[in-house]
Amino acid sequence: MNRYLPLSILALAILAFATLMLVIAPGIQIDARNVPEGLRNYTQAEQNGRDVYVAMGCVYCHSQQPRSPDQAPDGERGWGRPSVASDYAFDAPHQLGTMRTGPDLLNVGARLPSEGWHLTHLYQPRAIFDWSIMPAYPFLFERKDRAAPSDTVVTLPPAYAPESGVIVARRDALDLVAYLRALDRTYPSPTDALRDDGYASGPAAEDPNASEGDS
């Protein structure tokens, strides 16, 4: 084990091969995909909200990658169809996440489209789910004696409402909710979609919706 030259060459070759197969080839594959028809770019507010999402570290507890039904019952949970590479066309950096301490959020805008609900939930998750372990984000809100006409007042059950005045959402909270509501990848997956299809990979594993896309 002391022929250093061949050893170094071999090591570099292995590294290069791995980079080619795991980085470059998939990169080329993904780059060739078009943006799906149902997907639009984020608005300024949504993009701001996305920055809040990143800054708050939501990704540490929430994934954004529904799995194939052969891997997990994500579809039955209402988390949406298995995601494909092009679903993330406007996501830089992506927020795929690896932890599922909380639910997957890639389609949260489809299953929970209510702004009011999200504001309540961000202000105090326990106001809705008494068992929730999600942190509250009261610093995204402020208490006012009286709401101004332009303010968005947070709907709160009596037990969590302030003793006097109202809770209104700051800009960051509104943007974050706008981002969450924009998370909706329920359009049919493109016919040329790239995805991890779990055990069911193979030529026949295309999304059954694809053929009904034109209806």
Add this chain to the structure above:
Amino acid sequence: MPNDPKSRESDSSGGKHTARNIIFAAGGGLALVALGSLVVELGLAPAWLTGEPVQKTAMAQKPRDDLFHPPDTASIPDDEFGAAVQRGMAIFTNTGTNASDHVGNGLSCSNCHLDSGRQPLSAPMWAAWVAYPKYRGKNKQINTMEDRVMGCFTYSMNAQGSPSGGPPPHGDDIYRDLESYFYWLATGAPTNEKLDGSGFGKVEKPEQGYDLARGEAVFAEDCVVCHGPDGQGQKDLNGRYVFPPLWGADSYNWGAGMARIDTAAAFVKHNMPLSQPGKLTDQQAWDVAAFLDSHERPKDPRQKGSVEETRKAHHDGDETFYGKTVDGRLIGVGMQASAAAKAPEED
């Protein structure tokens, strides 16, 4: 050799042996675990050991494998015979439309012969096919299958209230198609044998007999959700019967087998509430059967003279309310078939 390992070993042999034994024991244990998990994975381990829950089924009694199984509808042949089978099945499940001239109420064959005549203990047609021709006390003669089905039209389908006023005449295509369907259902069944699961089964009359008040309570508890508080069934938004009426003008007439309490009790016990057969006790089945057969329904077509005479001729015994008096009203006088059976309804 000055450094003979053996001599060294004896110095520390006590500790070394212990360590070795522990490693061996742990290794052997691991091997046993691996083998055990293999056994479990293969499903060779008994359920009491693995603690796996026994598969639940919705039926009170597990579906019995020893019963006759009719062929799957997908295997109906693609020829002239198959076409007759398909027509027969269509008549069976949609009798009011496909035999509209001879149906005088809101029922279909498949209302009582569940799963299109395939379900055991709901008078499956595969069991009926191999039991005919036979002698029946009801009309005191040998009955062919055609005679039997004609009886169904006459009583259960209340043909007297139909546009034609009677069952399909002998030799009608309706019989050909229905019999083709029954014959096909009985593919492979032994002829002239009483098959398990035939008829509605029997439920012995309980010691307490039957009681209308108790029956009404059972009805309110277990039947109303589908058949409606007044037993008239329920329709969908197009006016199609989803749940059949149990009494009244759109139900079976007094001559039907189901108008007998023992028959109705057996059907209820083994098939109702739908998807929960066996839920009711024998006592409850008898009580509720008595309750629904104590209501007025279309008259017995065999009734020529008075109810009293007809009771003597055809309805003797304690298993029917025909000719009895309930709440001061004579039961069995019959009622007119509603307009619904003849023409579409205006609501």
Add this chain to the structure above:
Amino acid sequence: MFGRKSKSDHPRPDENFEPYEEFSGIPMPVYWIAIALAAWGAFMLYDTGKDVTLAQDERVEERAVQISADQGEGGNLFVANCSTCHQPDGEGLRGAVPPLAGSEVLAAGPEIVARILLRGIDGPIRVGGDDFDGHMPSFASALNDDEISRIASYVTLTFGETDAKLDPKRVADLRHEVGDAGSFAGGAELATIVTSMPPQPPHPAPTAADAMTATVQDLVFAGRDDVWACASCHGDLGQGGENTPRLAGQPAKYLTKQLNDFRDGTRDNESMQIVAAGLSDAETAALGAYFATLRATSNASPNLSADLARGERLALQGDWSLGVPACFTCHGSSGFGVAPDFPALAAQHAPYTASQLAAWAGGGRQNSPLGLMSQISQALSSQDRRAVADYLASLPPVPAGRTASAQEGTSNAE
């Protein structure tokens, strides 16, 4: 390089005494472990390998079915989409569903049929001398242009004996032209474009307006101090999405009962319990009545990648070997529901249906009458639950119109 220097022909002597440096065989238990693990691994590989091929085979078959349905001359499409009501032989159902065979509408050609498929019918219609209530759903969201053209051509050829083909492009034009015109107001409106139709029964005046009171409007669109607006989750038309259920066209009394159950704690859902907590009986009744009158095109799709053929079988025939009767035995001929206890299933979102079936099976939801749904759900495997949810999501939604009265009125009052 320096590597070569250390190459030597003879072994070096031990530098240090190593008490255990001696040859010893691999201990027996290691062999056992290795063999046992290898056996277990091989079995697992074989076992899951079977699953892979099984899953692939199923998908190949499913695709084959879809393709054959796509390429059939409309016959398969007719059986799949029309026959539960109009029957495979096109005879309809006496008193409930008009026959196709001999209908004046079919004689008018495939374009009229395509228009009806796109818009649906809501109102009394006279066909072949008989009057029908006339509630047919719109298939605009369930079928694409090609499928509609083939069904229209098929039924006019088979039942109308008019041999005219309809071009899918023409259907696209029609779809555009129809826009959101809503259903045909019964035979009366149809007769304006089909001259050969006999005199039609009058269409009753719509009565839906009174369901919308100021209270309901507030609750649905604005919410209250401690309650979110209904529409903020269920959509402006009650169409829902994913595991937020579609409410449009559900029987009023069913919706009211669910709201009351949330309020009383007999049905679990944190968000809905908060919403329902502040509602009075009068308000839940008014909300139920309001959503029952709504109509919304289907925005559900079979997105659980399950076996649609199995789902169709469960919905239409059930699986009696599991003790499971057909869904439609109780939920109505096309999953349109039967007031007041059996909700509409057609066009319901697949994740919602599947999650409710799972909740019944697991005991998370227990408010069905007689525990009917609990027992049925327990008998179904999770694949079955997904399959049936997917199939129901592929159906056209319940036709609305004067549904509030229709859904409640046809039960048994007449």
